Amino acid sequence: MMRAMVLRGPGTALVEEERETPVPGPGRVLVAVEACGVCRTDLHVVDGELPGIATPIVPGHEIVGRVLAGGPGTAIPAGTRVGVPWLGATCGRCGHCLSGRENLCDAARFTGYQIDGGYATHCVADERYCFRMPEDGDPADMAPLLCAGLIGYRSLVMAGDASRLGIYGFGAAAHIICQVAVWQGREIHAFTRAGDEASQRFALGLGAAWAGPSEAAPPVALDAAIIFAPVGALIPAALRAVRKGGTVVCAGIHMSDIPSFPYAILWGERTLRSVANLTRRDGEEFLALAPRVPVRTAVTRFPLGEANEALRRLRAGELQGAAVLVP
Ligand SMILES: [Zn+2]
Numbered sequence: 001m002m003r004a005m006v007l008r009g010p011g012t013a014l015v016e017e018e019r020e021t022p023v024p025g026p027g028r029v030l031v032a033v034e035a036c037g038v039c040r041t042d043l044h045v046v047d048g049e050l051p052g053i054a055t056p057i058v059p060g061h062e063i064v065g066r067v068l069a070g071g072p073g074t075a076i077p078a079g080t081r082v083g084v085p086w087l088g089a090t091c092g093r094c095g096h097c098l099s100g101r102e103n104l105c106d107a108a109r110f111t112g113y114q115i116d117g118g119y120a121t122h123c124v125a126d127e128r129y130c131f132r133m134p135e136d137g138d139p140a141d142m143a144p145l146l147c148a149g150l151i152g153y154r155s156l157v158m159a160g161d162a163s164r165l166g167i168y169g170f171g172a173a174a175h176i177i178c179q180v181a182v183w184q185g186r187e188i189h190a191f192t193r194a195g196d197e198a199s200q201r202f203a204l205g206l207g208a209a210w211a212g213p214s215e216a217a218p219p220v221a222l223d224a225a226i227i228f229a230p231v232g233a234l235i236p237a238a239l240r241a242v243r244k245g246g247t248v249v250c251a252g253i254h255m256s257d258i259p260s261f262p263y264a265i266l267w268g269e270r271t272l273r274s275v276a277n278l279t280r281r282d283g284e285e286f287l288a289l290a291p292r293v294p295v296r297t298a299v300t301r302f303p304l305g306e307a308n309e310a311l312r313r314l315r316a317g318e319l320q321g322a323a324v325l326v327p
C-alpha cells in the first residue's frame, strides 16, 4: 500500500488516501519518494487556475526518490536515485519535439497535473523523463532543483548575457538562480513585496547587490529582468526598469492580468517573453551546473500529511527558500 495527498476537486484541501501501490507498465518505473518540493505551480493546480485539470490528481513535480522496480523494457536499475520533473511525457514526433523544443509539445503531459505526482510515498514515472541524481546528499535539499532550479535556469538562459539582472519575486526559484547568476559574475537586483524585509535580507545574503520593493526603480538600469511572482502588474514595472534593448522574462505558468501600459516602455527594442516548462536538456545542463556553483538550497521540511500547511505557508509568503514534503 502507499499513501498520497490527493486533490479531489479544484479549490479544495488535499485529502490523505491509502491506495494500492501501482505496478509500473512498459517503460515506467515505480519510485519510492524520498522528498518532493512544493512549487508555486502546485498552488495554481490546487486553485484550478490551469486549464484542463482532471481530478483526482496527486500534485508534486519536484520528486527525488529511488527506483523500486521497473516495468517491461526499462533500463534504470532498482535502487538508483532519480529526479522526476514537471515534464512527464511528450509525443516525440511533432515539430516542437523534433526541433529541441519538447517543452512546447501540444501532447505533453505533466507530473502532478495530468500524471500523479510526488505528494505521496510512491509514484510511477516514464524513465525517459527521469534524471539521475547524486547518490549522496540529502534528497530534501535536492528536490527544489527539479523545478525551481530547472525553470529558473531556463529563464536565466533566456535573459541572455545580461550583467545587471533584476529578479522579481524572491521565492524558491529566485534563491537558486541568484546563486547561479552571482557565480557567473552577474549583478543581481532583487525585488520583493513592499515591506518584505526578510526576503530582501535573504536576497542580500545570497549575494544580491541590491534589494528593494517591486514598485521601486533600481539604482541602475537593468539589462534584463526575470519575473517569478505571478503578478501581471510587475510586467510594466520590469519594462520600466530595463534599458533599451533589454529583456523581460516571465517565468511562471500563470499570472494575473497585465494592466495596460504605454508602448513607450516596450519601445527601444525591449523584449518581453515567457518561459514554458522545461526540456530534458535544460535539466541535464542545470543538474550538471548546480554542484559546480555549488547551489545550496534553503528548505523547510514538512511531513507528507502536512502538505496543506506547506501550501498555506507558500501562499502566505511565509517561507524563505523552498518547502519540501518528506514522506
Ligand atoms: Zn511533441
Ligand SMILES: [Zn+2]
Pocket (backbone or CB within 6 Å): 039, 040, 041, 042, 061, 086, 147, 148
Ligand atoms: Zn514547478
